[in-house]
Amino acid sequence: MASLIDDLSDPPGDSDLHYWADWAELLCITASAGMLSDSDLAEEIERQRSTGSGNQASQNDKFQRHAREVFNYLAGRALRYDDTYPFELSANGRILTKRSLTDPRIVYLFLLVCSSFKYVPRSAMVSLAGRFEWLCLAAAKLSLPSEAEVHLFGKNPLGVPSRYVGSLVNKLNQLADDLCEVAVFKPAKFKAGNTGDWGLDIVAWLPSGDRAVGRMILFGQCACTAEWVTKQQTVGDNRWNKIISITVPPVAVCYIPFDFRDPSGDWYNEHQIFRSYIVDRWRLMYALGFFPPAGRPTISAADLAAILPVQDLKDLVDVGSS
Structure with a gap:
């Protein structure tokens, strides 16, 4: 890099x-x-x-x-x-x-x-954003129960394996099936060859042991720029109900690398948080197991070595x- x-x-x-x-x-x-x-x-x-x-x-x-x-x-x-x-x-x-x-x-x-x-440098941005997304995936897995299904939805630039591949239409249909819900979007409205992610980076749900509608769902957006404030809405149920008839609104999570805190540890500006759960620098490090209480799951050194550009950070x- x-x-x-x-x-x-x-x-x-x-x-x-x-x-x-x-x-x-x-x-x-x-x-x-x-x-x-x-x-x-x-x-x-x-x-x-x-x-x-x-x-x-x-x-x-x-x-x-x-x-x-x-x-x-x-x-x-x-x-x-x-x-x-x-x-x-x-x-x-x-x-x-x-x-x-x-x-x-x-x-x-x-x-x-x-x-x-x-x-x-612009040449490093794509890789860093991909690694940040990968780290957020690891944090989500550590935060949720072990039986939770946690996956990347978008196409990660580092080639991190994803359950969702192919066209956006295929991904959305797969997601609807995974959530035991019904796809309501019109495939013709998406351009042929669109392999995007509709603003969804991470998806997670808790298995319920049946195929009945209504699961506990998490939709996550990972954002490395100040535009995270507006990106919160990309994983909100108001937007996604036009795509999938989601019975239970998903928890909208916005992962950001910023330490979005005031000196006391409270939010820097809570008026910039819109109906979403913000996972900032502090909460990410908490989710990765670096803060008390003791005994919580912690990301392994091997996973960190795979996800982070460790040598580049040391060189910096x-x-x-x-």
């Missing part, structure tokens, strides 16, 4: 602090010293955002205040993620330093990169040490 991160010189275009915190973490792991201070961050913001006109002292104060806001936000992350956090924040909260890698920290870095497509961290 190509280098995972390209030029970091352009700060986030969004004002949301969780994007700025991600950018600061990327600056930290790619820094020559493997660390980033709030002053370093303020200087980086100044280099990119200073207009060169007006009251320079006032601008500098503004950049320094913003850098402190980002570091205050990072303090909340460091506290929440604890030992799984691949960074260490100094006692005074002003210096971020990268830590040695463990499996949970590698997963965190992977999700950080997947949250940062603005800085990812080593950039700051070379």
